[in-house]
Amino acid sequence: MRIAVLADIHGNLPAFEAVLAAARREAPDLLVIAGDMVNGAPDSRACWDLARGEADVLLRGNHERYVLDRGTPAGEDAWSGPRFRPLEWASEELAGQFDDIRALPIATAIGDDVRVMHAAPTDDRVNLFPWSDDGAVERVLDPASEDLLVRGHNHLPFHRHLADGRLLVSVGAVGIPLIGRPEAQFGLLTRHARRGWGVSHVNVPYDVDAALARFEDSGYLRAVGPMAQVFRREIATGSHQLVPFVRFEQRWREATGATGDDDATLERALRAFLALS
Ligand SMILES: [Mn+2]
Structure with a gap:
């Protein structure tokens, strides 16, 4: 069993296309897209459409929630003005899609030993890091009982074993990588017959100039x-x-x-x- 997990695409279509091609070459049994497809780079709508077509399992993240909540009582008052114009752009691109976005879960189980989520089982924006203390990590993950817990959200690829032996994997970001160089990431999870789950963090060079050109060509800048x-x-x-x-x-x-x-x-x-x- 092999699962490719992509997260945090954030409207960066050239990065998304490159990572999809790299993930498909691994011939995974399942392709999971774990939220934050939209908001950031200019192509939220194209990324949303492609994600829906490609994912076997599709989750929503906090940025999809921001799109849904903007301009409603659930959105914070401060979600207006020049700071929030990226969100305004994404929301306009996604008009007509809100019901489908709302219907997505923020976490879901795959079989009886894997849970995929955007950030945590019941929270779409909590940060977990390699240096977070064990107690905090376990509290956040407590609602999930699976052996393998896979998330995105931090834009930082890492994995760590919890005190109870479970494996937590954070996959890096497709669209806004934050590893100090502009290479997109995804996670590849493999269940071995005897050794249980293993994880590979895969870095994918992509056409960064094309991604930057979209900021001008689309009118976004x-x-x-x-x-x-x-x-x-x-x-x-x-x-x-x-x-x-x-x-x-x-x-x-x-x-x-x-x-x-x-x-x-x-x-x-x-x-x-x-x-x-
Ligand atoms: Mn997020």
């Missing part, structure tokens, strides 16, 4: 503004930009007294952020 530049840089470098920028912007506003919730203010914050590196 122009329509979305500064946050599109942040996502573009994250994809170009394969390194964290979004979270550091959001934290920086808060400190920058405190230091400068800037209060405007507009493109020009966000652009100034971004220029100050980029001047640091």
Whole structure:
């Protein structure tokens, strides 16, 4: 039994196509797409359509939930303005698809010994890391009883054995890899007759220039503004930009007294952020 698990595509179609081709070459028994197909890079709709056509098991992640919740009482008030224009773009592309997105689970069992999830069995955005302490990891995973627990969400490939002997696998990201270089990842899980489950983390070089060109060609950079530049840089470098920028912007506003919730203010914050590196 072999299972390919792809997660965190985030609208990056060239990366998705490259990883799909690499995964298919492994001839898995099942292909799982574990959420966050959308939001980030420009091609949310194309990635959603391709994911639906290709996946044997399809989950939704927190970014699909953000699309569903935007503009509803479930969405937070702050989900508007220039910071949230990527989400606005994704939501418009996905018009007409919301019922199908909502119907997806955030976690599901495969057979009696595997559970796949976006982030955790009952939570679509909790972070788990190689350095998270055992107690915290076990609390989060407690609702699942399977031997092999497979997740995405962190954009960081790793696996670790839990104290009770179970194996936790985080697959890296297809569309916004954060391993310090722009190579897409997926996870390949193999059940061996005697040794139980094994995991391979597979890195896939892809046409990064094509992914970056989509930011211009689609009109995304122009329509979305500064946050599109942040996502573009994250994809170009394969390194964290979004979270550091959001934290920086808060400190920058405190230091400068800037209060405007507009493109020009966000652009100034971004220029100050980029001047640091
Ligand atoms: Mn996620």
